Amino acid sequence: MKTEPQPLEAGETSKRLTSTQGVTRGLSIVDLILRIIAAIGTLGSAVAMGTTNETLSFFTQFVQFSAQYNDLPTFTFFVIANSIVCGYLVVISLPLSIFHIIRSAAINSRIILVIFDTVMLALLTAGASAATAIVYLAHNGNASANWVAICQQFNSFCERTSGSLIGSFGGILIFMLLIVTSTVAISRC
């Protein structure tokens, strides 16, 4: 009778451990899927913005009117930010995320991933919101500063640049989720 409680307790502990590991592994799989979606989103944003180029069908004798993404430095920053984030997601974070599915007890590499994710969240948000400010200006102009809306002339340019923001904002939401799921996983390790 005296030896009975011990195996029972050990069994319970191992059961609880397996359940915790299962939850952590589940979070790691969600983490991997979210990272793949974010990589596709940011890649799409970078490509959509980077290939934006509109030449108007009318031109005067001296000037042909054309608009490219790199006419506006903010859009160039947007393309660079999305490319860096996409590169980070594929090259650094995906291998680590797969490693976490296999070794669910790894804490240090999870903390490193949270640090990188936080920096990338800030970079992506900076690129997307700066581009949004310019897209808003292109659509509406600003009477006080005497800046005219350019979307009447460059209609397709504006549609393309506005659309390319979507993938980036999707990426921002995913990075927020990634930081939170990583933190929960660390607390359960």
Added chain:
Amino acid sequence: MKTEPQPLEAGETSKRLTSTQGVTRGLSIVDLILRIIAAIGTLGSAVAMGTTNETLSFFTQFVQFSAQYNDLPTFTFFVIANSIVCGYLVVISLPLSIFHIIRSAAINSRIILVIFDTVMLALLTAGASAATAIVYLAHNGNASANWVAICQQFNSFCERTSGSLIGSFGGILIFMLLIVTSTVAISRC
């Protein structure tokens, strides 16, 4: 002789626990100080931008030239974002941060703080970088879009709006540090 190892082990464990608690408490104190600095920075940004107002000394018969922060919707967003973040820091995060110094083993409230911090980091970055895009445009203009630089006329307006970005970018850096220190504290709980 049989009972000797147990008190020794218990002593070692409690020693290790105390050391871990000490580090966690140290991190909590750093957390509190960083939050106070960030609150001052974002408050300064909001006030500096929100009180920006320049009336030019020359005016025509019909129009008096003046520039206010709320002539540009992006600057209004900047003030709102900084005010929300400052309010969150003072009302929600400071009490929780003090609670973490007293109860260093609290995990759930730390996770809640990481969730809020992540959202606030994104909000603050969005406000600051959108405002930066507009400030850049006000300084340099854009020849392709036919937007002129307005800083020649509104010199003090431009200086004030540029300066008000500093507190906000300081806040962004601090939020990054806060998320990382919280994650480290959670991993040690």
